[in-house]
Amino acid sequence: MYSTMQDVPLLVSRLLRHGSTVHSDSQVTTWTGGEAHRRSYGETGARAAQLAHALTDELRTEPGDRVATLMWNNAEHLETYFAVPSMGAVLHTLNLRLPPEQLAWVVNHAADRVVLVNGTLLPLLAPLLPKLSSVEHVVVVGEGDTSVLAGCRPAVHDYETLLSGRPTAYPWPDLAETTAAALCYTSGTTGDPKGVVYSHRSIYLHSLHVNTVEAMAVSSADLALPVVPMFHVNAWGLPHAAFLGGVSLLMPDRFLQPGPLADMIEAERPTYAAAVPTIWQGLLGELAARPRDISSLRRVTIGGSTCPPSLMREFQERHGVKVEHAWGMTETSPLGSYAHPPRGLTGEDAWSYRVSQGRFPASVEPRLIGPDGAEQPWDGVSAGELEVRGPWIAGAYYGGPETGPDRPADRFSPDGWLRTGDVGxxxxDGYLTITDRAKDVIKSGGEWISSVELENHLMAHPRIAEAAVVAVADEVWGERPLAAVVYAPNGDEAGTTSGGAPDGAAADDSGRDAPGHEALRAFLADRVPRWQLPERWTTIDEVPKTSVGKFDKKQLRARHAAGELGVVTLDRLDD
Amino acid sequence: MYSTMQDVPLLVSRLLRHGSTVHSDSQVTTWTGGEAHRRSYGETGARAAQLAHALTDELRTEPGDRVATLMWNNAEHLETYFAVPSMGAVLHTLNLRLPPEQLAWVVNHAADRVVLVNGTLLPLLAPLLPKLSSVEHVVVVGEGDTSVLAGCRPAVHDYETLLSGRPTAYPWPDLAETTAAALCYTSGTTGDPKGVVYSHRSIYLHSLHVNTVEAMAVSSADLALPVVPMFHVNAWGLPHAAFLGGVSLLMPDRFLQPGPLADMIEAERPTYAAAVPTIWQGLLGELAARPRDISSLRRVTIGGSTCPPSLMREFQERHGVKVEHAWGMTETSPLGSYAHPPRGLTGEDAWSYRVSQGRFPASVEPRLIGPDGAEQPWDGVSAGELEVRGPWIAGAYYGGPETGPDRPADRFSPDGWLRTGDVGxxxxDGYLTITDRAKDVIKSGGEWISSVELENHLMAHPRIAEAAVVAVADEVWGERPLAAVVYAPNGDEAGTTSGGAPDGAAADDSGRDAPGHEALRAFLADRVPRWQLPERWTTIDEVPKTSVGKFDKKQLRARHAAGELGVVTLDRLDD
Structure with a gap:
């Protein structure tokens, strides 16, 4: 039997046409640091058509060409989001926070032909241009000191001049829905950045999902504020979803510091916002120091890294904003899971679900692969590496213009699922809790020990400032945990340590009256199974950090390998 | 450039797996007339697998075979919704309200091999069985008098016996997403019913849309009550969308009368419901006569036919339920448009939008084709026949097992768009208002006159009980309107007619003191453009009706053609 449904592809140009007609009166508002610039979706559609004409007729962009953006969140960046994929080219959003040499590497790897750059970011781009061999055109968007481009090889254009006078409609081509639409590179803490290429189909399906009640639940009734940058996994899909649902957008441009953000929220009254925990932490501090009216905000999505429950509660209790936790990655478009509590639960009952990573949408099929390679049950206890499958999940990395897809075995299973590198x-009832990164988990005698869990328990001790736990080789068990602790400066809490035992207290420690390693192990023994308790301990001055402030366990493991850590080994406890 | 996204098809089996794992604790509750039977989505998934095993192993159902249901809304019908398409067969939902000869016609046209029937509906099915040549198996679901099946040709099975002891997991096949999944026939007021075949892809995309905030906005926080039958365009997509979003379902089975419905709502406390206007009208009357607590209901969707604004307001004002208007048809899966007011509007400002047919979702692309075949502007005034295009819109009808797709030119444009037959x-800002059926619109001198608009104005006259307007041939203008009016019995309002003029009053009318045709035309002249005013008038005793109570304009046109209407022709007014 045959279906009688029409054969209509899922294309970004459909989202563009829909948003700029059915929702022509929805608006994109760009903050300019004290005022706002407003543009309707109808105008945005007309300008996207002008941009496509300029790229095609003037810059000779061809289907499949990469057009890069080095831009903040603003109305012009939104225009590129729709014009570039709709005409058949590929939008490559450049992460302006990458180290310059990585930025140059990704432009060359993608072989970008055009770079659109905000004038305020020219000082970042100009020094790189001599190294960017594929770039033929630089389009400057907005004001900036263009003198830094003097004598550069690529042709330089002004965005508004380029658009001016061109037709406000474009014959968007009928593409196959699997055509490449957008390209993001992972920031790559180890090795080179990896390119993820989204298709029209994946963007369309992801946009539909973002607008469901089970996810961000945005609609034409909202003014949505993506604080998350448009170069960070397409601002979590919000710009495309906004055209699908007629969601008005509030764009912060470069005004991302807590003070300007609070001013903008008070002035423009968004109903919804999305950002990483650090942004919300900063905003909370700002509001405590200098209150503003943020009562328009009903909900915020928090993702990018695990959010401390205390931050979620403070936001909700002090400002009446519902904080929703989400999990995802560049390879998952990014929405992988979203935490709404189960039906009927409120208050404390709901909190245990709200601080989890949440539930998977229908288009993200999950499985947990345990230490022995077997699929783990969904019992809330059995841990495994999370693998996912679905139409907006990467099945490979971009190998570059000269090569085919790149499928490293540590990132993709033989049957094509993405290995997320997260253990949980x-x-x-389908709620995910991430407990560790796969590379940090301690594989002890065929069982897994979460380094993060041990660290969190240790850091809950009043005399411990920081604690990092890494795997070290063990002849009997394969791997065992090594706990590296940093004592808090001695203070009033000294007498209140709950796990303090007289034996060995502070014998080899710098902290006066601090609990010894035996005492810390006893403290942990009340909280985790005995077989997970570390025998190996060391006291350090500070946990080494990466450039973005995360624990640098690679460096800690290297220092241990070099014999620099002065490890004390306690007797293993009887089982 | 290539996309690096995984190639994962959109399948009903994915919705089934998702709903029965991530939302395993969501529930389907079936009303049994005073109590309720409850089953979790986890159990539903296990039983769907058992059903698939029974159909495959016992009834030898093959991929592509049609499996029909003659069932009310209940948990077992939900099981067929997922088992049959997921195994690769096609679910054909039979409309139990069709005249028996049409029911037999559609079973034979679809060549159904299996019919699952609720025991309570056996008296409807049994007399038809001798005519159903393709049916090999009848599966009786629930209690009923099976003696009526004695001696019938097809093999008879009991549903629970068939499922019992079979494996609770099934290796759902990897199908192409364009595979046929479900089949509905239009009720067909003229000619034979037409079959619409939904694909896995169309059902999946439609389900995503139903769960967006711009449409029904249901989620795992809801208990949704589809009063709309599961044989009526898949209960507007709610059962499939329920598994996508983890939406718990409340099923009314055969208890659709206002009294039992009100009892069920009070007892089971749904948060959302969907039904045609007639159902809500009946419920309002029931609640006025005998109040129940329906305060759990936050929103209802009303569709299937245009809802009187008075009904929407009464529901909202008396019971605090938000009534949302929607438009669609069998050929549109069915969601074609949904009426949420624009952002920021409330109260009376919002009502003018809420009573419209609403806005189109991104996957439904609309155009209005005017009298001259040209696309009409979106100005809220220019009328045209609505044509739509999209991945869940029919591009043909099912021609039967022996023939290819059927594309009648009056239903599908040469470029493949569906001609909806609605004029509006x-x-x-994208809001649709349907003003007429295309076959009833009056094509006068290259312009269109809405018969419905003239009728509504006439029926607003206090002395007019009913009015029907039909097109009649005119030598000069092609077509002109003929107004057929039914006077209300003479009463107190006689003196209050606003358009009353002395000339010709009641000269040829049966109603004493009733306004004459000239007076009625003058009444209309204040309300519509002069060129739309009818010259031809007649007074009749009653407007002929179809079996479902709609104005039967075909019959009225036939009576006019036979010269039975005694038409009075007024002088045409000067332009």
Missing amino acids: TITA | TITA
Whole structure:
């Protein structure tokens, strides 16, 4: 039997046409640091058509060409989001926070032909241009000191001049829905950045999902504020979803510091916002120091890294904003899971679900692969590496213009699932909790020990400032945990340590009256199974950090390998 | 450039797996007339697998075979919704309200091999069985008098016996997403019913849309009550969308009368419901006569036919339920448009949008084709026949097992768009208002006159009980309107007619003191453009009706053609 449905592809140009007609009166508002610039979706559609004409007729952009953006969140960046994929080219959003040499590497790897750059970011781009061999055109968007481009090889254009006078409609081509639409590179803490190429189909399906009640639940009734940058996994899909649902957008441009953000929220009254925990932490501090009216905000999505429950509660209790936790990565478009509590639960009952990574949408199929390679049950206890499958999940990395897709075996399973590199558990009702990164988990005698869990327990001790736990080789067990602790400066809490035991207290420690390693192990023994308790301990001055402030466990492991850590080994406890 | 996204098809089996794992604790509750039967989505998934095993192993159902259901809304019908398409067969939902000869016609046209029937509906099915040549198996679901099946040709099975002891997991096949999944026939007021075949892809995309905030906005926080039958365009997509979003379902089975419905709502406390206007009208009357607590209901979707604004307001004002208007048809899966008011509007400002047919979702691309075949502007005034295009819109009808797709030119444009047969306008901000059926519109001198608009104005006159307007041939203008009016019995309002003029009053009318045709035309002249005013008038005793109570304009046109209407022709007014 045959279906009688029409054969209509899922294309970004459909989102563009829909948003600029059915929702022509929805608006994109760009903050300019004290005022706002407003543009309707109808105008945005007309300008996207002008941009496509300029790229095609003037810059000779061809289907499949990469057009890069080095831009903040603003109305012009939104125009590129729709014009470039709709005409058949590929939008490559450049992460302006990458180290310059990585930025040059990704432009060359993608072989970008055009770079659109905000005038305020020219000082970042100009020094790189001599190294960017594929770039033929630089288009400057907005004001900036263009003298830094003097004598550069690529042709330089002004965005508004380029658009001016061109037709406000464009014959968007009928593309196959699997055509490449957008390209993001992972920031790559190890090795080179990896390119993820989204298709029209994946963007369309992801946009539909973003607008469901089970995810961000944005609609034409919202003014949505993506604080998350448009170069960070397409601002979590919000710009495309905004055209699908007629969601008005508030764009912060480069005004991302807590003070300007608070001013903008008070002035423009968004109903919804999305950002990483650090942004919300900063905003909370700002509001405590200098209150503003942020009562328009009903909900915010928090993702990018695990959010401390205390931050979620403070936001909700002090400002009446519902904070929703989400998990995802560049390879998952990014929405992988979203934490709404189960039906009927409120208050404290709901919190245990709200601080989890949440539930998977229908288009993200999950499985947990345990230490022995077997699929783990969904019991909320059995841990495994999370693998996912679905139409907006990467099945490979971009190998570059000269080569085919790149499928490293540590990132993709033989049957094509993405290995997320995250270790966690799933409950019987589908809630994911991430407990560790796969590379940091301690594989001890065929079982897994979460380094993060041990660290969190240790850091809950009043005399411990920081604690990092890494795997070290063990002849009997394969790997065992090594706990590296940093004592807090001695203070009033000294007498209140709950795990303090007289034996060995502070014998080899710098902290006066601090609990010894035996005492810390006893403290942990009340909180985790005995077989997970570390025998190896060391006291350090500070946990080494990466450039973005995360624990640098690679460096800690290297220092241990070099014999620099002065490890004390306690007797293993009887089982 | 290539996309690096995984190639994963959109399948009903994905919705099934998702709903029965991530939302395993969501529930389907079936009302049994005073109590309720409850089953979790986890159990539903296990039983769907058992059903698939029974159909495959016992009834030898093959991929592509049609499996029909003659069932009410209940948990077992939900099981067929997922088992049959997921295994690669096609679910054909039979409309139990069709005349028996049409029911037999559609079973034979679809060549159904299996019919699952609720025991309570056996008296409807049994007399038809001798005519159903393709049916090999009848599966009786639930209690009923099976003696009526004695001696019938097809093999008879009991549903629970068939499922019992079979494996609770099934290796759902990897199908192409364009595979046929479900089949509905239009009720066909003229000619034979037409079959619409939904694909896995169209059902998946439609389900995503149903769960967006711009449409029904249901989620795992809801208990949704589809009063709309599961044989009526898949209960507007709610069962499939329920598994996508983890939406718990409340099923009314055969208890659709206002009293039992009100009892069920009070007892089970749904948060959302969907039904045609007639159902809500009946429920309002029931609640006025005998109040129940329906405060759990936050929103209802009303569709299937245009809802009187008075009904929407009464529901909202008396019971605090938000009534949302929607438009669609069997050929549109069915969601074609949905009426949420624009951002920021409330109260009376919002009502003018809420009573419209609403806005189109991104996957439904609309155009209005005017009298001259040209596309009409979106100005809220220019009328045209609505044509739509999209991945869940029919591009043909099912021609039967022996033939290819059927594309009648009056239903599908040469470039493949569906001609909806509805005439209306679209505002600049995308709101559709249906003003007439295309076959009833009056094509006068290259312009269109809405018969419904003239009728509504006439029926607003206090002395007019009913009015029907039909097109009649005119030598000069092609077509002109003929107004057939039914006077209300003479009463107190006689003196209050606003358009009353002395000339010709009641000269040829049966109603004493009733306004004459000249007076009625003068009444209309204040309300519509002069060129739309009818010259031809007649007074009749009653407007002929179809079996479902709609104005039967075909019959009225036939009576006019036979010269039975005694038409009075007024002088045409000067322009």
